Amino acid sequence: MRSSNQSAGATASSTTSQEFGERICCCHLRWSWKASWRGCRMSMADLLNAEDIKKAVGAFAATDSFDHKRFFQMLGLKKKSPDDVRKVFHILDKDKSGFIEEEELGFILKGFSSDARDLTAKETKMLLAAGDKDGDGKIGAEEFSSLVAEC
Structure with a gap:
């Protein structure tokens, strides 16, 4: 006892x-x-090379310069496993809703580096249009994976 x-x-x-x-x-x-x-609680640096993140975020520091295909290429996301791409998606899904909504898309660069800029409304809408395949106004995990694969 x-x-x-x-x-x-x-x-x-x-x-x-x-x-x-x-x-x-x-x-x-x-x-x-x-x-x-x-x-x-995972960071992008756990999945991606820190130097690649720095270069990619820096390449789009100017307003209205964001190009998601080039950004994802610079990060090496297309070369990552489907599981790693899904993990990146879940980090970007700040409210854990299972979707990246338009508001969250505006902060996508900050998801990779906290001192990055916000996307402009125009850039956000262009990214949403590229990724929202089913027209529901948000990007799901499969849509995000497809968006990365298109790069």
Whole structure:
């Protein structure tokens, strides 16, 4: 039989695990106890080369210069596995809705580098038009994968 200290220690340990809620997700990074695999806290630098990210974001620093095909090519996204492309999609899906909505598209460069600029309304609409294959006003994971594959 356990002593009250052992029992309390076990409870405290369990409580601590639940409070912090750290587990390892499918991508081997920490995630919240209540999060789904889509809630995995991963950064673009975990999936893409940091120097490629810097060059790609820098290439589109000027207003109205964004070209998603060239941007994705510079990042090397087309060469990534379908699973990695899906992970990039989930990082960009900030509200974890399963879609990248127009508002989120406007911040796509910031998804790769926090100090990047926002897309203009024109650039955002062009990206949405290129990626929204079913016309629902948002880009789903499969649409995103298709958009990357077209590069």
